[in-house]
Amino acid sequence: MRSGARLDPMGTFGAALVVSFVVIALFAPWIAPFDPVALNVTKKFASPSWTHWAGTDQLGRDTLSRLIFGTRTALGISLSSVGMAGAIGLVLGLIAGYGPRWLDGALILVFDALSSLPMVMFALAVITVLGPGTTTLIIVIVLVSFPGYGRLIRAQCLTLQGADFIQAERVMGASHPRILFRHLLPNAVGPLIIVLSMDVPVVIMLEAGLSFLNLGVRPPTPSWGNMLNDGYNALRQSPVLVIAAGVPLVLTTLGFTFLGEGLRDLLDPRLKGRLPR
Amino acid sequence: MLQALRVRAANWKHVPRGARAAGKLGPLMLIYTVKRIGLAAVILFIVMLAMYAMVFLVPGDPASVALGPRATPALKAALVERMGLDQPIFVQIWRFFANAATGNLGYDVWSNRPVTELILQSFPSTLFLGAVSMSWALVCGIALGCLSVVMRDTWADRALGILSVSFISVPSFVIAIYSLLIFSVWLGWLPAIGAGHPGDFPSQIKAVILPAFAIGITWVGYLARLVRASMLEVMEAPHIRTARAFGLSESKIVLTYALRIAIVPTVAIVAVGFGSILSSAVFVEAVFSRPGIGTLMTTAVAKRNFPVVMGTVLFMTAFYLFAVTAADLLIARLDPRVRDAFRG
Amino acid sequence: MTPPLEIRNLTLDYAVDGGAAQVLRGVSLVAEAGKVVGIVGESGCGKSTLALAMMALLPRNARVRGGEVRLKGEDLLAMTPNQQREKRGQGIGMIFQDPMTAFNPVLTLGRQLVDFQSGLNLPAALRHANAEAMLARVGLSDPKAMMRRFVHELSGGMRQRVGIAAALLNRPSVLVADEPTTALDVTMEAQILHLLRELRREHQGAIVIITHHLGVVGELCDRVNVMYAGEIVEEASVDALYHTPRHPYTRALIACDPAHLEGQVRILPTISGRLPDLRNAPKGCAFAARCPMVIARCHHEPPPRLQASADHSVLCHRGLE
Numbered sequence: 004m005r006s007g008a009r010l011d012p013m014g015t016f017g018a019a020l021v022v023s024f025v026v027i028a029l030f031a032p033w034i035a036p037f038d039p040v041a042l043n044v045t046k047k048f049a050s051p052s053w054t055h056w057a058g059t060d061q062l063g064r065d066t067l068s069r070l071i072f073g074t075r076t077a078l079g080i081s082l083s084s085v086g087m088a089g090a091i092g093l094v095l096g097l098i099a100g101y102g103p104r105w106l107d108g109a110l111i112l113v114f115d116a117l118s119s120l121p122m123v124m125f126a127l128a129v130i131t132v133l134g135p136g137t138t139t140l141i142i143v144i145v146l147v148s149f150p151g152y153g154r155l156i157r158a159q160c161l162t163l164q165g166a167d168f169i170q171a172e173r174v175m176g177a178s179h180p181r182i183l184f185r186h187l188l189p190n191a192v193g194p195l196i197i198v199l200s201m202d203v204p205v206v207i208m209l210e211a212g213l214s215f216l217n218l219g220v221r222p223p224t225p226s227w228g229n230m231l232n233d234g235y236n237a238l239r240q241s242p243v244l245v246i247a248a249g250v251p252l253v254l255t256t257l258g259f260t261f262l263g264e265g266l267r268d269l270l271d272p273r274l275k276g277r278l279p280r
Numbered sequence: 281m282l283q284a285l286r287v288r289a290a291n292w293k294h295v296p297r298g299a300r301a302a303g304k305l306g307p308l309m310l311i312y313t314v315k316r317i318g319l320a321a322v323i324l325f326i327v328m329l330a331m332y333a334m335v336f337l338v339p340g341d342p343a344s345v346a347l348g349p350r351a352t353p354a355l356k357a358a359l360v361e362r363m364g365l366d367q368p369i370f371v372q373i374w375r376f377f378a379n380a381a382t383g384n385l386g387y388d389v390w391s392n393r394p395v396t397e398l399i400l401q402s403f404p405s406t407l408f409l410g411a412v413s414m415s416w417a418l419v420c421g422i423a424l425g426c427l428s429v430v431m432r433d434t435w436a437d438r439a440l441g442i443l444s445v446s447f448i449s450v451p452s453f454v455i456a457i458y459s460l461l462i463f464s465v466w467l468g469w470l471p472a473i474g475a476g477h478p479g480d481f482p483s484q485i486k487a488v489i490l491p492a493f494a495i496g497i498t499w500v501g502y503l504a505r506l507v508r509a510s511m512l513e514v515m516e517a518p519h520i521r522t523a524r525a526f527g528l529s530e531s532k533i534v535l536t537y538a539l540r541i542a543i544v545p546t547v548a549i550v551a552v553g554f555g556s557i558l559s560s561a562v563f564v565e566a567v568f569s570r571p572g573i574g575t576l577m578t579t580a581v582a583k584r585n586f587p588v589v590m591g592t593v594l595f596m597t598a599f600y601l602f603a604v605t606a607a608d609l610l611i612a613r614l615d616p617r618v619r620d621a622f623r624g
Numbered sequence: 625m626t627p628p629l630e631i632r633n634l635t636l637d638y639a640v641d642g643g644a645a646q647v648l649r650g651v652s653l654v655a656e657a658g659k660v661v662g663i664v665g666e667s668g669c670g671k672s673t674l675a676l677a678m679m680a681l682l683p684r685n686a687r688v689r690g691g692e693v694r695l696k697g698e699d700l701l702a703m704t705p706n707q708q709r710e711k712r713g714q715g716i717g718m719i720f721q722d723p724m725t726a727f728n729p730v731l732t733l734g735r736q737l738v739d740f741q742s743g744l745n746l747p748a749a750l751r752h753a754n755a756e757a758m759l760a761r762v763g764l765s766d767p768k769a770m771m772r773r774f775v776h777e778l779s780g781g782m783r784q785r786v787g788i789a790a791a792l793l794n795r796p797s798v799l800v801a802d803e804p805t806t807a808l809d810v811t812m813e814a815q816i817l818h819l820l821r822e823l824r825r826e827h828q829g830a831i832v833i834i835t836h837h838l839g840v841v842g843e844l845c846d847r848v849n850v851m852y853a854g855e856i857v858e859e860a861s862v863d864a865l866y867h868t869p870r871h872p873y874t875r876a877l878i879a880c881d882p883a884h885l886e887g888q889v890r891i892l893p894t895i896s897g898r899l900p901d902l903r904n905a906p907k908g909c910a911f912a913a914r915c916p917m918v919i920a921r922c923h924h925e926p927p928p929r930l931q932a933s934a935d936h937s938v939l940c941h942r943g944l945e
Contacts, residue, residue: 013442116326119601123559124577124593131581131589208451212563215453216578235457235567242461249454260449518725525679525720526740526790527713536739537728615730616774 014265020258024251028074037065039072040223048241057247060233066247069225076226077255080137081206084144089199091145092152093192099153100160101179101187107157114150114157122147126213135218143213144206155198159191197270201263204256211252227252316608320601327597395591398576403595406565406572408484410557412492414550417499422546424500425507426534429515444501453563456494460567463490473569491568495560499553506549510542517541544615551607555600626697628797628830629655629716634677634691643903644687647673649854651691655798655830662841662862663834664877665851668899671834672721674851675802677701678832679716680708696797713743717796721803723783727775733786734771741793758789763819781812788819797829804833805840817843838881842866847935850874853899853910860936870938872917909941917942 010018027034037055043063051058057066099110117125126143133139163169169186213219214228215235222229227248234245428437464472470490477483514520515538523533562574569575573592580588634651637644647670655661665671676682678693680700692699695715700708720726728736737755738748746754752771759767762785775783784804791799804820805813821844824831833844841848841862848865850858850873858871869875876895878884885893897914900906909915912922921941930943938944 013445112322112326116323116330119323119327119604120593120597121555121558121600123562124596127562127577127581128589128593131584131586134584135581204449212451212453215563216566218578218581231454231457238461238465242465245457245461249458252454253450256449256451257446260445264445518720518722519728521681522718522720522726523728523736523739524709525681525712525718526794527709527711527743528739529709529742532739532742537731541728541730617729617776 010265010269013261014268017258017261017263017265020254021262024074024078024255024258027071028078031071031075035065035068035071037068039064039069039225041065048237048244050241051243058241058243060230060244061237066230066244069230070227070247070251073225073227073230074251074255076220076224077207077210077252080141080144080210080220081203084141085148085199085203085206087141088145088148089152089195092149093156093195095149096153096156097160097187097191100157100164100191110153110157114154117146117150118154122209123212126209127218130213130218135213135221137220137224140210140213140219144209147209148202148206151202152195152198155195156191159194160187163187163190193270197263197267200259200266204259204263207252207256207259312612313609316605320605324594324598324601328594395588398588399573399592399595402571402573402576405570406558406561406574409488409491409495409561409565409570409572410554412488413495413557413560414499414553416492417496417503418546418550420496421500421503422507422543424504425511426539428504428508429511440504444505447497447501450498451563452494452498452560453567455497456491456564456567459490459494474571487568487570491561491564491570494564494567495557498560499557503546503549506546507542510545511538514538514542540614544611547607547611547614551604554603558596558600625657626694627654627656628696629678629832630692630694631674631678632692632694634674634693635689636673636677636682636691637687637689637902638673638683639685639687640903645902646905647686647854647902648677649905651851651854651856653849653856653859655832657797657830658828659846660824660831660833660844662845662848663832663851664836664838664841664848666836666899669851670854671836671851672802675718675800675832675834678798678800679712679718681712710743713740713794714796716798716800717791717794719784719787719791719799719801719804722807723780723787724775724807726787727783729775732772732774737771737786737790737793740790743794754793755789758793759786761792762786762789763815764789779812780808781815784808784812784816785819788816788823792823792827795829798832799827799829800832800834802834803836805837806835820844838877839883850877854902854905855910855939857911857939858937860932864933864936868932868936870932870936870943871940872915872942873911876916909939 041064043059045063047059047061047063049055049059049063055065055067057070060066060069095110099107099114125147129143129146130139133142163186172181172186210219211226211228211231214226215232217229217232219228220226230248231245231252234242234248238245424440428440431437460472463470471483471487474487511534515534520533520538523537528537558573561572562577564570565572565574566578573596577589577592579585580592631651631653634648635646636648637646651670651674653661653663663671663674673682673686677688678700680693680703682688688701691701693701695711700711703711727733734752734755737758738751741751741754744751756767756771759770764770764782764785770786775786778786784807788801788804791801801820805816808816817840820833824844831844833840835841845862847859847861849856850865850871852873858865858869858874860870865874866878869878873895880893880895882892895914900910900913906912906923908921908923908925909918909927912918915922919941925941927940927943929937929939931937932944
């Protein structure tokens with residue numbers, strides 16, 4: 004990284020959005036005007052007003068508060084599952100890249116097989132077996148994501164192993180753990196972090212989508228996907244709900260994507276061209 | 281899969297120099313084809329194994345899983361017998377594969393209809409949606425990509441770049457809902473539900489416009505950026521300078537000499553993108569209440585109808601692998617370096 | 625009689641980080657019909673840029689500040705891009721340094737050779753036959769099969785032969801070879817030089833050879849231009865240059881050439897110092913910092929171009945000593 008290099012304007016904008024949403028998620032209970040699960044059936048589908056800035060949903064719950072708490076759901080699930088998947092992928096990738104050939108071959112087949120499944124299809128299959136719910140969702144996301152990370156780390160390992168400085172360490176009799184932890188790991192982790200940050204918006208979208216299908220986060224926990232579904236069902240009665248639910252979803256994914264692109268442009272332009280899932 | 285494709289496409293850089301017998305196109309391509317199909321088959325096998333194994337990982341017996349907690353003991357026993365769940369594991373797995381090879385993917389737990397029949401009934405609609413989405417995304421994406429190369433570094437190019445990134449980040453089902461709201465509910469121009477009437481092609485077209493738009497818009501941005509980046513890279517290459525040095529016209533250079541190379545990564549992406557499109561289709565079909573694989577799956581999942589879910593997943597995986605393998609072969613045809621790298 | 629190629633006082637710079645690098649500073653040279661002219665210099669002296677300028681193939685960040693490139697009397701740099709395009713191929717042809725990257729990797733060689741003859745109004749079959757004939761002429765066996773091959777299937781020497789065949793296809797009046805043997809190993813280099821020697825006898829136009837290798841110059845050229853830091857510092861016939869070099873840089877180059885070393889040496893001679901930063905071109909002589917014969921004047925005044933004899937010029941304050 005050149006000294007003095009900064010995030011481009013798009014990346015900075017993305018960073019601002021991300022920071023805002025993280026703050027909202029952290030301070031939700033203090034920011035939200037109402038309790039997100041408080042029912043008030045007499046006031047269902049209220050239009051936006053000074054009390055309820057975004058109106059209410061079909062059970063009279065304040066939409067804005069639910070949106071704010073939905074931030075917690077979205078960020079909590081996505082960040083934790085991506086983090087876990089990254090950790091698993093890191094470990095497996097290191098084993099594959101650095102370990103015995105047969106193990107590498109086996110792991111590669113596993114990685115390839117798991118990534119041959121269209122993501123949502125695989126998710127649906129796992130949900131069928133395990134039943135819908137937040138835990139299932141996290142498991143699904145981890146299972147779907149870790150092969151990609153494993154492959155990346157493995158490729159990094161293989162490239163690095165050919166590097167001269169690694170050969171030099173071997174010649175000097177460095178032990179395996181030393182090579183792994185002091186040399187391979189720090190170098191391999193960089194691209195992984197970038198890729199992880201660009202996958203967060205994808206996971207947010209997946210969670211929202213599955214919740215939209217009532218296969219993700221269970222009500223009454225507020226999730227933007229759930230709210231989109233509620234809004235969709237009430238489309239003709241009150242379009243406000245559906246419009247409102249889409250806004251934070253779009254802004255979050257936009258923010259994370261811009262930030263990810265900015266980071267990548269800054270740190271490693273070679274990764275341009277990752278596929279959207 | 282994409283990574284594997286990328287690694288292969290990058291292999292051409294390491295093709296050793298030295299005279300090679302060029303051979304005819306036939307034997308080389310044949311070997312390559314066989315290798316690729318073999319690889320796909322192995323992967324499919326592993327996937328099937330994994331899917332089947334999942335049932336045994338779940339707490340509780342498979343029959344309860346399949347039928348849900350309301351099933352009576354009699355119903356469960358009948359299911360166990362019919363699906364052979366009382367047999368040893370290996371026998372079950374073997375039967376499953378044998379059946380799948382002959383096209384029998386089991387039976388719908390609720391309606392008793394063969395899963396294969398359900399799939400084949402729903403698939404054409406989804407395929408149509410996917411094909412239309414990908415087609416318009418390709419046409420617009422490639423055109424916009426080439427256009428931004430010609431107009432590079434102008435404000436239009438930069439605006440396009442930002443728009444592209446924006447559209448990649450918005451989920452397709454959100455776009456689907458909003459376009460449904462605007463074009464169906466408010467303006468009433470296009471239908472909100474269904475896939476048109478069989479035999480009535482115009483109604484089918486009208487019904488596919490919004491869904492295909494929602495799915496495709498994410499891809500237009502991505503493809504435009506990819507084509508732009510690819511073309512820019514290729515246009516800087518020394519061999520383009522050679523072509524100019526010999527007086528070739530700019531249009532010939534762009535279309536024949538440059539695009540031919542730049543299009544290769546696009547083909548790879550398109551094939552892999554089919555999986556992504558199928559995923560998006562699941563949500564978009566739900567939004568527009570379109571019959572198709574997506575709706576089939578989501579209703580099955582909601583009812584814990586495992587045979588249907590599993591059968592569909594296997595079918596879609598096989599289809600997806602087929603698309604990727606076909607793309608690999610097409611790439612080898614377009615770029616002889618990839619094929620030759622695989623000889624070694 | 626107008627020479628096929630004449631460059632007059634060409635000055636151009638590149639826009640780079642930190643300013644404008646003056647890559648060519650008042651370069652003039654002439655290539656006569658039937659003769660071979662060499663341009664010698666170390667990496668970074670501007671010779672590749674000169675080659676590109678001869679064909680108006682400069683990169684986007686290049687700015688021509690002055691001078692002309694005259695092909696048979698017409699200034700190439702003053703033409704519209706379309707006119708320039710017409711001149712390429714037939715007016716002037718180029719043999720590129722690295723034949724591996726010079727050809728399109730996904731199209732067959734035959735296809736490219738046929739396309740490259742676009743300037744001539746010939747039917748495709750005739751162009752195909754021309755290409756095959758030329759491949760045979762440059763010493764490739766089985767030209768028919770060669771036409772169907774891809775560039776990565778050939779060895780380095782064969783690729784360069786194809787490169788030479790391509791350049792000759794349009795019978796250009798000026799043939800420019802940019803480091804034709806640099807990417808090849810010694811055996812192939814000898815073969816290519818042999819081929820070029822044969823061809824120079826047949827070729828009726830001018831040939832320009834650009835290289836950093838004095839041996840190649842000695843083998844092929846009639847006249848030599850020595851380039852340093854964007855200027856021609858000495859110009860003479862090959863004999864005169866080797867036997868009576870006038871410019872200190874030329875003398876140093878010849879002295880450093882391993883082929884010229886007599887007996888064993890413990891340390892190979894080199895020229896100490898580095899090329900000046902062309903973003904801030906020096907006021908006086910560009911070679912002053914490294915010159916063994918430097919005097920006070922050299923640092924302040926640009927050197928004059930002196931005539932050591934009728935056809936031997938040198939750019940140096942002390943050039944006539």
